[in-house]
Amino acid sequence: MIQQTIIEINKQNKKIVDSKNRLSNTTLEKINKLFYWAP
Known part of the structure; x- marks a missing residue:
């Protein structure tokens, strides 16, 4: 029972x-694009 609960918690954390x-x-990605297009 406890083991199952731990597994569920781990799934949620993931x-x-x-x-x-x-x-x-x-x-x-947005930041990289901004810098890429900056002069």
Whole structure:
């Protein structure tokens, strides 16, 4: 029972980390484009 709960918590944590990574990746891409087009 406890083991199952730990597995569920880990899955949720992974989802949160994945969405944060996606967010930061898109932000980095926007910043890179800005610098790329800057004179």
